[in-house]
Amino acid sequence: MNILVTGGTGYIGSHTCVELIKAGHDVVVFDNLSNSSEDVLDKIEMISGKKPKFYKADMLHPDELEPVFLENKIDAVIHFAGLKAVGESVAKPWYYYNNNIVGTLNLISVMEKHGVKNIVFSSTATVYGIPAFVPITEECPLGTTFSPYAESKKMLERILSDYQKANPDWHVVLLRYFNPIGAHESGLIGEKPNGIPNNLMPYIMQVAIGKLPQLRVFGDDYETPDGTGVRDYIHVVDLARAHVSVMTKFSDEASTYIYNIGTGIGYSVLDIVHAFEKANNITIPYQVVERRPGDIASYYSDPGKAERELGWKAEYDLERMCKDSYRFAKNSLS
Ligand code: NAD
Ligand code: UD1
Numbered sequence: 001m002n003i004l005v006t007g008g009t010g011y012i013g014s015h016t017c018v019e020l021i022k023a024g025h026d027v028v029v030f031d032n033l034s035n036s037s038e039d040v041l042d043k044i045e046m047i048s049g050k051k052p053k054f055y056k057a058d059m060l061h062p063d064e065l066e067p068v069f070l071e072n073k074i075d076a077v078i079h080f081a082g083l084k085a086v087g088e089s090v091a092k093p094w095y096y097y098n099n100n101i102v103g104t105l106n107l108i109s110v111m112e113k114h115g116v117k118n119i120v121f122s123s124t125a126t127v128y129g130i131p132a133f134v135p136i137t138e139e140c141p142l143g144t145t146f147s148p149y150a151e152s153k154k155m156l157e158r159i160l161s162d163y164q165k166a167n168p169d170w171h172v173v174l175l176r177y178f179n180p181i182g183a184h185e186s187g188l189i190g191e192k193p194n195g196i197p198n199n200l201m202p203y204i205m206q207v208a209i210g211k212l213p214q215l216r217v218f219g220d221d222y223e224t225p226d227g228t229g230v231r232d233y234i235h236v237v238d239l240a241r242a243h244v245s246v247m248t249k250f251s252d253e254a255s256t257y258i259y260n261i262g263t264g265i266g267y268s269v270l271d272i273v274h275a276f277e278k279a280n281n282i283t284i285p286y287q288v289v290e291r292r293p294g295d296i297a298s299y300y301s302d303p304g305k306a307e308r309e310l311g312w313k314a315e316y317d318l319e320r321m322c323k324d325s326y327r328f329a330k331n332s333l334s
Contacts, residue, residue: 001075001247001250002072003020003025003026003076003077004028004078005027006078008031008080009037009040009041009054010081011192014040014189015184018048018184018189019240021049021052022048028055029055031081032059032081035194038054046186047184053072059081060106065106069113074111074116075250076119076120076171077119078122082152090147096149097151100153104156104160108163117254119173120173120246122175123174123175125176125177125232125260126146126147127145127154128142129142129145134299136300138176138258142157146294160174160256171250171252172256174259175246175261176259176260178231178234178261179231181201181236182321183324190325190328201272207284211333213285215284215287216286217270217287220288221291222297222298228268230297231266232263232299233318233321234261238316242261242306245310246259259306260302260306262303263300264301264302266299267318272318279323280323
């Protein structure tokens, strides 16, 4: 298939390009490079042997999307482009709603104009809010969100499924990612956050290479086995492979399909710290501090539906996630 990857130079997008190329697909990328850089395309080529065709385009400017669709016969779109920093979204709600929602509406318009009717959308487990039950299945009701970022994802899920209802020949696939970490084993591509990281693994990576002195563990008084927060961490390459599996769905009945993409295993903050130390034979200094506002104690997926319907299952364990994260940190973040 000829697949357009929006946000394809970003963290998850770049890994997905590699896996799509490995599976024999042709890949076209657009990205405005607001949170990534063009040299990622060379790295994708180094790993996969093929450089995706690239357009520097902003989804807020429909005229920049037009040539992408005019010059390529696109079969499906995997839509990663978006802003994702939770804290920044609280400070700049207009910027987040405008970019994520208006940008996606523009994308839908240009797809409609060019008769492209297959889309995979990057959603998040955050749409479940404080989950009604754990492990979380796709039947779990959506919850109250705590940031404009999360709300933009919830709204986009609704927009895309409403759109599909009104246009029953469209295939819409909503993937709710749990916590992606890790990097490609080459150490060439991975997550490069701007400034001080907010998320756990990027923070640990900076401590590991000596850029930050110690990790702050946000609370050890949750109702979890060791008192620290529990999440479902998934290797980004497993997550990328889930997108490749979704491509088979486009020959099934047109509909809206929803899948949790996680491992089904919950690890605490201290599990991650200790696994990272063991896998890489280093010490991560940490201090327990107050809870982070808005955090919940524990959530992890039931990923069974993706396995049953897509034939996809996460394969990489926590040791592998920690080793690959550290390799990338040493190669690319020092
Ligand atoms: P990322 O920031 O690395 O990649 C997103 C890419 O989109 C960036 O390269 C950025 O330059 C581009 N972009 C942003 N606005 C754009 C615009 N207006 N036009 C064109 N390009 C634009 O993020 P990521 O971690 O790879 O996440 C990819 C998607 O998955 C995002 O939609 C994110 O919200 C979602 N997601 C990520 C996580 C996570 O933990 N990383 C979890 C759940 C969902
Ligand atoms: C966060 C976002 C979520 C987003 C996801 C992307 C919030 C409230 N939620 O989820 O919307 O989709 O990232 O992966 O920001 N922790 C520490 N010290 C740190 C950083 C984190 O102890 O320096 C702890 C947190 O309290 C939490 C766990 O590590 O228990 C994971 O945190 P994080 O990586 O930020 O992910 P989430 O909070 O699950």
